[in-house]
Amino acid sequence: xxxxxxxxxxxxxxxxxTIEGLSRQTILEILDxxxxxxxxxxxxxxxxxxxxxxxxxxxxxxxxxRTRTTFEIAAKRLSADVINLNVSASSANKGETxxxxxxxxxxxxxxxxxxxxxxxxxxxxxxxxxxxxxxxINAGDGRHAHPTQGLLDVFTIRRHKGSxxxxxxxIVGDILHSRVARSQIHALSTLGVAELxxxxxxxxxxxxxxxxxxxxxxxxxxGLEGADVIMMLRLQRERMQGALIPSEQEYFxxxxxxxxxxxxxxxxxxxxxxxxxxxxxxxxxxxxxxxQSVILPQVxxxxxxxxxxMALIMGGSAEPAGGRxxx
Amino acid sequence: xxxxxxxxxxxxxxxxxTIEGLSRQTILEILDxxxxxxxxxxxxxxxxxxxxxxxxxxxxxxxxxRTRTTFEIAAKRLSADVINLNVSASSANKGETxxxxxxxxxxxxxxxxxxxxxxxxxxxxxxxxxxxxxxxINAGDGRHAHPTQGLLDVFTIRRHKGSxxxxxxxIVGDILHSRVARSQIHALSTLGVAELxxxxxxxxxxxxxxxxxxxxxxxxxxGLEGADVIMMLRLQRERMQGALIPSEQEYFxxxxxxxxxxxxxxxxxxxxxxxxxxxxxxxxxxxxxxxQSVILPQVxxxxxxxxxxMALIMGGSAEPAGGRxxx
Amino acid sequence: xxxxxxxxxxxxxxxxxTIEGLSRQTILEILDxxxxxxxxxxxxxxxxxxxxxxxxxxxxxxxxxRTRTTFEIAAKRLSADVINLNVSASSANKGETxxxxxxxxxxxxxxxxxxxxxxxxxxxxxxxxxxxxxxxINAGDGRHAHPTQGLLDVFTIRRHKGSxxxxxxxIVGDILHSRVARSQIHALSTLGVAELxxxxxxxxxxxxxxxxxxxxxxxxxxGLEGADVIMMLRLQRERMQGALIPSEQEYFxxxxxxxxxxxxxxxxxxxxxxxxxxxxxxxxxxxxxxxQSVILPQVxxxxxxxxxxMALIMGGSAEPAGGRxxx
Numbered sequence: 001x002x003x004x005x006x007x008x009x010x011x012x013x014x015x016x017x018t019i020e021g022l023s024r025q026t027i028l029e030i031l032d033x034x035x036x037x038x039x040x041x042x043x044x045x046x047x048x049x050x051x052x053x054x055x056x057x058x059x060x061x062x063x064x065x066r067t068r069t070t071f072e073i074a075a076k077r078l079s080a081d082v083i084n085l086n087v088s089a090s091s092a093n094k095g096e097t098x099x100x101x102x103x104x105x106x107x108x109x110x111x112x113x114x115x116x117x118x119x120x121x122x123x124x125x126x127x128x129x130x131x132x133x134x135x136x137i138n139a140g141d142g143r144h145a146h147p148t149q150g151l152l153d154v155f156t157i158r159r160h161k162g163s164x165x166x167x168x169x170x171i172v173g174d175i176l177h178s179r180v181a182r183s184q185i186h187a188l189s190t191l192g193v194a195e196l197x198x199x200x201x202x203x204x205x206x207x208x209x210x211x212x213x214x215x216x217x218x219x220x221x222x223g224l225e226g227a228d229v230i231m232m233l234r235l236q237r238e239r240m241q242g243a244l245i246p247s248e249q250e251y252f253x254x255x256x257x258x259x260x261x262x263x264x265x266x267x268x269x270x271x272x273x274x275x276x277x278x279x280x281x282x283x284x285x286x287x288x289x290x291x292q293s294v295i296l297p298q299v300x301x302x303x304x305x306x307x308x309x310m311a312l313i314m315g316g317s318a319e320p321a322g323g324r325x326x327x
Numbered sequence: 328x329x330x331x332x333x334x335x336x337x338x339x340x341x342x343x344x345t346i347e348g349l350s351r352q353t354i355l356e357i358l359d360x361x362x363x364x365x366x367x368x369x370x371x372x373x374x375x376x377x378x379x380x381x382x383x384x385x386x387x388x389x390x391x392x393r394t395r396t397t398f399e400i401a402a403k404r405l406s407a408d409v410i411n412l413n414v415s416a417s418s419a420n421k422g423e424t425x426x427x428x429x430x431x432x433x434x435x436x437x438x439x440x441x442x443x444x445x446x447x448x449x450x451x452x453x454x455x456x457x458x459x460x461x462x463x464i465n466a467g468d469g470r471h472a473h474p475t476q477g478l479l480d481v482f483t484i485r486r487h488k489g490s491x492x493x494x495x496x497x498i499v500g501d502i503l504h505s506r507v508a509r510s511q512i513h514a515l516s517t518l519g520v521a522e523l524x525x526x527x528x529x530x531x532x533x534x535x536x537x538x539x540x541x542x543x544x545x546x547x548x549x550g551l552e553g554a555d556v557i558m559m560l561r562l563q564r565e566r567m568q569g570a571l572i573p574s575e576q577e578y579f580x581x582x583x584x585x586x587x588x589x590x591x592x593x594x595x596x597x598x599x600x601x602x603x604x605x606x607x608x609x610x611x612x613x614x615x616x617x618x619q620s621v622i623l624p625q626v627x628x629x630x631x632x633x634x635x636x637m638a639l640i641m642g643g644s645a646e647p648a649g650g651r652x653x654x
Numbered sequence: 655x656x657x658x659x660x661x662x663x664x665x666x667x668x669x670x671x672t673i674e675g676l677s678r679q680t681i682l683e684i685l686d687x688x689x690x691x692x693x694x695x696x697x698x699x700x701x702x703x704x705x706x707x708x709x710x711x712x713x714x715x716x717x718x719x720r721t722r723t724t725f726e727i728a729a730k731r732l733s734a735d736v737i738n739l740n741v742s743a744s745s746a747n748k749g750e751t752x753x754x755x756x757x758x759x760x761x762x763x764x765x766x767x768x769x770x771x772x773x774x775x776x777x778x779x780x781x782x783x784x785x786x787x788x789x790x791i792n793a794g795d796g797r798h799a800h801p802t803q804g805l806l807d808v809f810t811i812r813r814h815k816g817s818x819x820x821x822x823x824x825i826v827g828d829i830l831h832s833r834v835a836r837s838q839i840h841a842l843s844t845l846g847v848a849e850l851x852x853x854x855x856x857x858x859x860x861x862x863x864x865x866x867x868x869x870x871x872x873x874x875x876x877g878l879e880g881a882d883v884i885m886m887l888r889l890q891r892e893r894m895q896g897a898l899i900p901s902e903q904e905y906f907x908x909x910x911x912x913x914x915x916x917x918x919x920x921x922x923x924x925x926x927x928x929x930x931x932x933x934x935x936x937x938x939x940x941x942x943x944x945x946q947s948v949i950l951p952q953v954x955x956x957x958x959x960x961x962x963x964m965a966l967i968m969g970g971s972a973e974p975a976g977g978r979x980x981x
Contacts, residue, residue, distance in 0.1 A: 041436035045380030047408075053699030055727060065412055066431065073382060073435050076408045081701075081730045085719055104720065104929060107953035108727050109695035275431060299434035368763035372707030374735075392739055393758065400709060400762050403735045602758060626761035 005127050015127045015136040016309050018145040019186040027190060031155050033308035034301065040077055041303055050311055051080035055110040058084045060139070061098070061117040066276060067139055070299075071114045074306035083110070102126050106134050112314060113137070120144035120179075135313045137306075143179050149274050150183025152305040154191060156298045157229055160270050164188070168195040168266070170223050171214075173233030173255060173282050176204045176244075180274050181233055185212050199223030201255065203244040220255050227265040232257055232273045235282050248281055258284045262292065270294045332454050342454045342463040343636050345472040346513040354517060358482050360635035361628065367404055368630055377638055378407035382437040385411045386428070387466070388444040393603060394466055397626075398441045401633035410437070429453050433461050439641060440464070447471035447506075462640045464633075470506050476601050477510025479632040481518060483625050484556055487597050491515070495522040495593070497550050498541075500560030500582060500609050503531045503571075507601045508560055512539050526550030528582065530571040547582050554592040559584055559600045562609045575608055585611045589619065597621045659781050669781045669790040670963050672799040673840040681844060685809050687962035688955065694731055695957055704965055705734035709764040712738045713755070714793070715771040720930060721793055724953075725768045728960035737764070756780050760788050766968060767791070774798035774833075789967045791960075797833050803928050804837025806959040808845060810952050811883055814924050818842070822849040822920075824877050825868075827887030827909060827936050830858045830898075834928045835887055839866050853877030855909065857898040874909050881919040886911055886927045889936050902935055912938045916946065924948045 006021065008014045013026060040046055056075040058068050063086065075082045087101060102113065112135045115123045120142030127136050140146040154164075161167060169188055175181045175198050188196050189212070198209060199217045210216055217223030224230065235251070245251045257271065271283075271293045279285050288295060333348065335341045340353060367373055383402040385395050390413065402409045414428060429440065439462045442450045447469030454463050467473040481491075488494060496515055502508045502525050515523050516539070525536060526544045537543055544550030551557065562578070572578045584598065598614055600622045606612050615622060660675065662668045667680060694700055710729040712722050717740065729736045741755060756767065766789045769777045774796030781790050794800040808818075815821060823842055829835045829852050842850050843866070852863060853871045864870055871877030878884065889905070899905045911925065925941055927949045933939050942949060 043380070046382065046436060047380040053697070053701040055700065055730075065414065069410055069412065069432070070435065072410055073408075073437070076382070081727075083723055083726055085723065087719065100930065100933075103950055104953050105723070107950040108724065108957050109700060109954065110727070276427065279427075296430055296434040299431050300436065303435050370707070373709065373763060374707040392741065396737055396739065396759070397762065399737060400735075400764070403709075603754065606754075623757055623761040626758050627763065630762050 005124060008132070012315075013313050015123075015138075016147050016313060017123050017127055017136065017138045019147045019150045019183050019190070020145070022186075022190065024190050024192075027151070027154070027187060030151055030305070030308055030312060031158060033312060034151075034155055034305040037307040037311070038301065038304040040307070041300065046077050047079055048077065049079045051075065051078040051111075051314060054080045054112065054314065055108075056080045056082050056112045056114065056310070057105055057110050058082065058139075059087065059101070059105070059113050059115045060085065061087050061115075061122070062140070064116055064140070067116065070302050071137075071139060071306055074303050074310060075112075077303070078307055078310060080112075080310075098122060098126065099129055102129065106130055111135065112310065114139050116140045118142055137309060137313070140179055143177055144182065146179040146183050146274075148302070148306055148309060149180050150187040151309070152298060152302040153180075153184050153231065153272060153274070154187045155301045155305050156272060156294055157270075159297070159301065160294055161228060164191045164193050167193045167228045168197070168226055169193050169229040169231065170197040170199050170217075170227040170265075171231045171233065172199040172220065172223065172257065174204045174235050175200045175209065175233070176206050177236040178233045184231060185214060189213050197223050197227070199255070201245065201251075220261060221264055224261055224264045228269055230257065230262070230265055230269055230271050232271065232283050234274060234276065235278055237278075252281055256280070256282055256284060257287050259286050259290070262287055262290075268292075272298055275299070332451060335459070339642075340640050342450075342465075343474050343640060344450050344454055344463065344465045346474045346477045346510050346517070347472070349513075349517065351517050351519070354478070354481070354514060357478055357632070357635055357639060358485060360639055361478075361482055361632040364634040364638070365628065365631035367634070368627065373404055374406055375404065376406045378402065378405040378438075378641060381407045381439065381641065382435075383407045383409050383439045383441065383637070384432055384437050385409065385466075386414065386432070386440050386442045387412065388414050388425070388442075388449070389467070391443055391467070394443065397629050398464075398466060398633055401630050401637060402439075404630070405634055405637060407439075407637075425449060425453065426456055429456065433457055438462065439637065441466050443467045445469055464636060464640070467506055470504055471509065473506040473510050473601075475629070475633050475636060476507050477514040478636070479625060479629040480507075480511050480558065480599060480601070481514045482628045482632050483599060483621055484597075486624070486628065487621055488555060491518045491520050494520045494555045495524070495553055496520050496556040496558065497524040497526055497544075497554040497592075498558045498560065499526040499547065499550065499584065501531045501562050502527045502536065502560070503533050504563040505560050511558060512541060516540050524550050524554070526582070528572065528578075547588060548591055551588055551591045555596055557584065557589070557592055557596055557598050559598065559610050561601060561603065562605055564605075579608055583607070583609055583611060584614050586613050586617070589614055589617075595619075599625055602626065659778060662786070666969075667967050669777075669792075670801050670967060671777050671781055671790065671792045673801045673804045673837050673844070674799070676840075676844065678844050678846075681805070681808070681841060684805055684959070684962055684966060685812060687966055688805075688809055688959040691961040691965070692955065692958035694961070695954065700731055701733055702731065703733045705729065705732040705765075705968060708734045708766065708968065709762075710734045710736050710766045710768065710964070711759055711764050712736065712793075713741065713759070713767050713769045714739065715741050715752070715769075715776070716794070718770055718794070721770065724956050725791075725793060725960055728957050728964060729766075731957070732961055732964060734766075734964075752776060752780065753783055756783065760784055765789065766964065768793050770794045772796055791963060791967070794833055797831055798836065800833040800837050800928075802956070802960055802963060803834050804841040805963070806952060806956040807834075807838050807885065807926060807928070808841045809955045809959050810926060810948055811924075813951070813955065814948055815882060818845045818847050821847045821882045822851070822880055823847050823883040823885065824851040824853055824871075824881040824919075825885045825887065826853040826874065826877065826911065828858045828889050829854045829863065829887070830860050831890040832887050838885060839868060843867050851877050851881070853909070855899065855905075874915060875918055878915055878918045882923055884911065884916070884919055884923055884925050886925065886937050888928060888930065889932055891932075906935055910934070910936055910938060911941050913940050913944070916941055916944075922946075926952055929953070 006015045114137045116139040122141045123138035197215045273295045333342050441464045443466040449468045450465035524542045598620045660669050768791045770793040776795045777792035851869045925947045
């Protein structure tokens with residue numbers, strides 16, 4: 001899947017399909033824009049008229065109330081109209097259905113598709129077929145990518161750690177099935193961190209994961225040693241085929257983030273999780289709700305980051321100052 | 328469940344969880360505010376900008392299209408953005424799920440949660456955990472309370488009967504399973520009526536129901552004698568465990584409100600029902616659609632009462648005059 | 655089902671239930687109004703304040719994401735608030751449920767019901783019971799009618815063919831189960847075309863279909879001969895009881911629109927389909943995506959036609975000029 005598809009002929013970001021191929025400068029532009037949108041959520045009137053009269057379609061072929069809600073809130077705060085479509089992906093010829101659905105929606109003069117699909121490449125396939133005025137955000141495709149999650153994660157790190165260059169970052173858990181991990185790795189590699197580690201049992205590591213430029217740890221204690229940022233992943237129970245983990249209890253013992261394991265990291269390490277959490281499986285509640293957790297701030301930043309991506313790709317000025325005039 | 332949770336340190340209503348513990352003055356303030364909102368529904372442009380830029384989340388763990396719709400309409404008439412979430416309550420650890428869901432939504436800077444849940448106390452539990460800027464309305468929790476229904480019911484009585492002091496009021500039907508009945512009893516006790524009766528077969532009466540300050544009747548004819556207000560309840564078929572009623576036909580014969588039974592009440596008695604009705608079970612269509620029925624006006628008033636509660640707890644001026652300037 | 659119900663005492667269109675009984679002048683007024691709305695979809699800000707403060711209820715007793723979406727987009731572009739209700743039609747007494755649901759919604763001071771129901775006559779039944787200020791659009795009732803589809807189809811023909819008088823039009827496929835076909839036949843008969851043909855196997859033709867003023871063909875090649883407009887129907891697999899077609903492959907061989915069969919029609923014939931298409935069953939992808947297809951323009955026009963119908967029956971000026979002032 002080529003990332004070139006994301007840019008128009010002038011090199012402007014037109015779709016957000018994957019973080020792969022985004023320059024450091026583009027990522028930083030998104031993060032800076034997000035900073036300016038975060039404050040909108042703190043205003044008395046949390047609405048700016050940037051996308052007034054635009055139609056945003058949340059097109060979810062895979063159910064996800066949480067993610068859909070964040071995009072719906074982000075779009076409404078930008079004053080767009082939002083259409084929610086939950087489409088069963090059970091029909092025989094899925095590709096056909098996807099493209100016919102997209103063509104119909106774009107014939108209705110809708111402006112932005114936020115697409116989640118269980119098949120890797122669904123958002124790319126769509127992007128290959130839409131006309132110039134339609135924008136696409138990939139809200140998760142199969143095991144491939146979940147770029148707005150990756151962006152809000154690096155936004156969170158910058159907010160809490162300032163700069164990236166000296167950080168040791170550990171991504172822990174079900175790397176194999178995780179589109180979130182792929183997006184995180186691409187974002188952090190591009191921004192440049194001192195050390196980027198992945199920590200998982202062998203059965204949950206993709207083959208040749210080292211080629212992504214990460215250091216691989218199968219013992220969690222070693223992987224957490226001195227880490228400044230710990231990014232936990234959700235154990236994708238529903239995607240596990242066969243016995244990839246011994247038992248949930250044993251998984252928790254070996255790879256669950258407990259206060260004892262957290263103590264091995266840097267004293268001021270932050271703990272992240274994309275949610276929803278399996279408490280007591282990949283993370284102990286004492287850590288999830290503890291002082292080093294930035295899990296809820298991640299959710300808050302997620303709204304601002306999604307507003308920023310929508311504003312940038314839809315070509316409105318990323319400057320929310322216009323918002324001071326209320327529509 | 329303490330009702331003190333509903334007020335902030337200055338004694339201002341912050342959440343609406345239950346009518347229990349609300350003062351007569353607070354209830355009357357809500358009813359008076361509702362009066363001023365009723366007219367909004369009759370305008371050409373049924374919208375006032377009181378909650379513009381606020382995000383209202385309808386968080387329904389128990390399906391209810393009707394109730395959700397009334398809150399959605401009320402919020403949109405106040406110009407709020409509305410997010411509808413239907414959450415399956417089937418997950419293993421429900422309390423955990425509820426609180427994690429709430430924490431995530433409040434991290435998105437949402438302002439008001441309208442919560443319906445099959446477990447008594449769900450709205451209270453939530454209220455104990457939200458920060459100061461978040462408000463909660465209980466839209467029905469288990470068998471416990473459904474306060475906006477109770478408020479719209481007393482609003483209806485005041486509209487049609489003027490004052491409460493001399494009224495004989497009969498609540499008829501499945502008292503045992505009814506959160507509506509509990510809310511009605513608390514509202515009418517606080518406002519003060521001449522006689523408050525409950526009418527039901529023994530199997531559908533809570534133990535020690537007399538302690539709520541009501542007179543108990545198991546014969547419907549005696550319970551309706553001279554009543555000014557008859558408040559029918561929906562027979563909660565879906566909540567009945569075991570054979571609490573002999574047969575639907577026999578229930579209708581004994582406790583269904585027919586024209587003949589209605590004739591025992593005061594000549595100008597009004598008939599109420601919270602809906603949806605089981606016609607031919609707890610109420611005869613001749614009564615439901617007859618001249619003494621105020622069942623549809625209840626629905627109309629329900630929008631105004633919900634707008635009033637939202638306006639009051641979210642701290643906007645309860646004075647909808649601001650609405651005359653259209654946004 | 656009388657069509658008189660659609661007009662108020664002054665002869666103004668109040669509901670759109672069926673095309674049957676609409677005058678040529680009324681149909682042309684709707685098409686002309688739609689022309690003026692089409693441009694709204696092409697503006698930077700696709701929104702006009704014509705129905706601001708009105709509440710439109712999409713009341714779907716039969717699931718249809720596509721049709722619901724077109725009405726939702728049309729209503730939002732007119733600045734109305736939209737409430738989506740998907741009601742299971744599985745309850746015992748459907749008529750009762752429908753009317754109680756309608757009465758409750760109208761008590762909430764909603765303004766327009768867009769109704770889809772699996773039973774023929776559902777929208778008519780509703781129209782008989784609503785007060786003067788409520789308007790109704792039939793979005794498909796059983797096998798009876800789907801008038802906005804019929805209107806957007808004749809809009810499409812006028813856009814691409816200019817005038818109706820000299821056209822040969824062939825409607826092809828499952829005429830028996832198709833409410834779309836009925837609405838198309840009424841619209842085209844009223845507007846007047848040179849020849850109106852229906853093409854189907856005998857098992858998919860209604861009895862006495864000739865009485866509708868159409869010419870009947872059971873051989874597709876003969877039916878397409880020299881046709882200027884080919885209107886394909888969706889094969890309603892889900893409505894077929896018993897073996898009305900031999901096999902899907904044989905159906906495609908006999909009645910599927912292929913490039914070879916299309917070559918029998920006029921050289922500049924246009925191909926239409928109401929969607930969603932069964933590709934490879936009633937239509938070949940080479941035709942569906944080919945140069946003579948106007949299937950996607952139909953979708954675009956559908957938004958403008960639905961906006962026009964809403965604007966006309968809700969009594970706002972059909973003149974969207976007011977929209978130039980943005981709310």
